[in-house]
Amino acid sequence: MDDFEKIIRDTYNDICNGKNIGNVADYIPELSCVDPDQLGVHIHTIEGNSYGYGDYQTKFSVQSIAKVLSLSLAYQIEGDAIWKRVGVEPSGNPYNSLVQLEDDEGIPRNPLINAGAIVVCDILVSRLEDPKADFLDFIQDCCGARNIGYNNKVADSEKSVGYRNVALCNYIKSFGNIENEPDEVLDFYFTMCSLEMTCEELTSVFMFLVSSKYRSQQNNKILNETKANRINAIMQVCGFYDESGEFSFKVGLPGKSGVGGGIIAVHPEKYTIAVWSPRLNKKGNSYRGMKFLEQFTSATDSSIF
Numbered sequence: 001m002d003d004f005e006k007i008i009r010d011t012y013n014d015i016c017n018g019k020n021i022g023n024v025a026d027y028i029p030e031l032s033c034v035d036p037d038q039l040g041v042h043i044h045t046i047e048g049n050s051y052g053y054g055d056y057q058t059k060f061s062v063q064s065i066a067k068v069l070s071l072s073l074a075y076q077i078e079g080d081a082i083w084k085r086v087g088v089e090p091s092g093n094p095y096n097s098l099v100q101l102e103d104d105e106g107i108p109r110n111p112l113i114n115a116g117a118i119v120v121c122d123i124l125v126s127r128l129e130d131p132k133a134d135f136l137d138f139i140q141d142c143c144g145a146r147n148i149g150y151n152n153k154v155a156d157s158e159k160s161v162g163y164r165n166v167a168l169c170n171y172i173k174s175f176g177n178i179e180n181e182p183d184e185v186l187d188f189y190f191t192m193c194s195l196e197m198t199c200e201e202l203t204s205v206f207m208f209l210v211s212s213k214y215r216s217q218q219n220n221k222i223l224n225e226t227k228a229n230r231i232n233a234i235m236q237v238c239g240f241y242d243e244s245g246e247f248s249f250k251v252g253l254p255g256k257s258g259v260g261g262g263i264i265a266v267h268p269e270k271y272t273i274a275v276w277s278p279r280l281n282k283k284g285n286s287y288r289g290m291k292f293l294e295q296f297t298s299a300t301d302s303s304i305f
């Protein structure tokens with residue numbers, strides 16, 4: 001047993017016995033059907049150890065966490081040309097905001113807000129033969145698992161109310177930064193967000209963002225070191241909506257949250273860790289997920305700062 005195993009178990013028990021406040025995301029009707037009191041945690045270390053507690057093997061809607069994976073695939077294909085279409089600055093605005101696009105002439109501030117993720121989807125629609133299937137293949141190649149898929153009910157549910165994302169896509173297109181038809185781009189965007197994974201699968205998939213030493217041992221050629229570092233840098237400054245500074249301050253790891261209540265965090269030299277608890281705080285991040293990770297990195301002294 002290493003330190004991580006005891007600390008993750010103790011932290012899980014503490015968080016389980018503590019307060020659980022906030023609401024599940026219900027602006028996507030299908031997400032409101034989820035039992036809000038589930039809690040899963042899982043860690044995957046560079047030594048190959050892996051520990052999970054609670055609902056860590058239950059699939060959930062990863063939502064915006066998928067944006068890191070679509071960005072990684074687009075970066076792998078497109079290289080640095082991608083940064084002509086999307087920036088790398090924190091937006092300081094809500095994830096679905098339209099306002100900055102006018103000043104920025106249709107170049108979204110970063111790829112992890114909706115506007116930026118929609119541009120990334122446009123790139124993938126242009127470059128991939130079958131974007132939905134090819135994106136799944138990419139994820140499955142990252143972890144070797146074959147049973148990762150989309151939830152069509154969630155995708156349709158979001159599509160039925162996704163007016164703001166439709167507006168974002170059309171608005172960006174008016175500036176010439178969307179090549180394809182908005183319907184096609186949005187169909188891929190909503191499907192990508194409906195991706196379902198367990199905490200255990202997430203920690204395994206995201207191992208391509210830990211140390212190059214580990215990646216070369218595993219023959220993991222998803223992204224080279226510079227590119228992996230840059231994805232981590234973007235998560236560090238843009239991964240938690242309007243609470244990215246708070247997450248950086250309290251947890252000290254690159255990470256990404258989603259409105260399904262999941263959070264993935266990456267220690268670039270040591271481990272990946274995933275937490276899932278569907279009740280969200282006012283900024284849209286998992287209430288218990290934030291607390292768990294703050295407590296975990298403090299107890300293991302593993303903030304990267």
Ligand code: GLU
Nearest residue numbers: 063064095114193258259
């Ligand atoms: N599909 C969601 C949306 O576009 C993703 C939101 C999120 O997880 O941040 O609103």
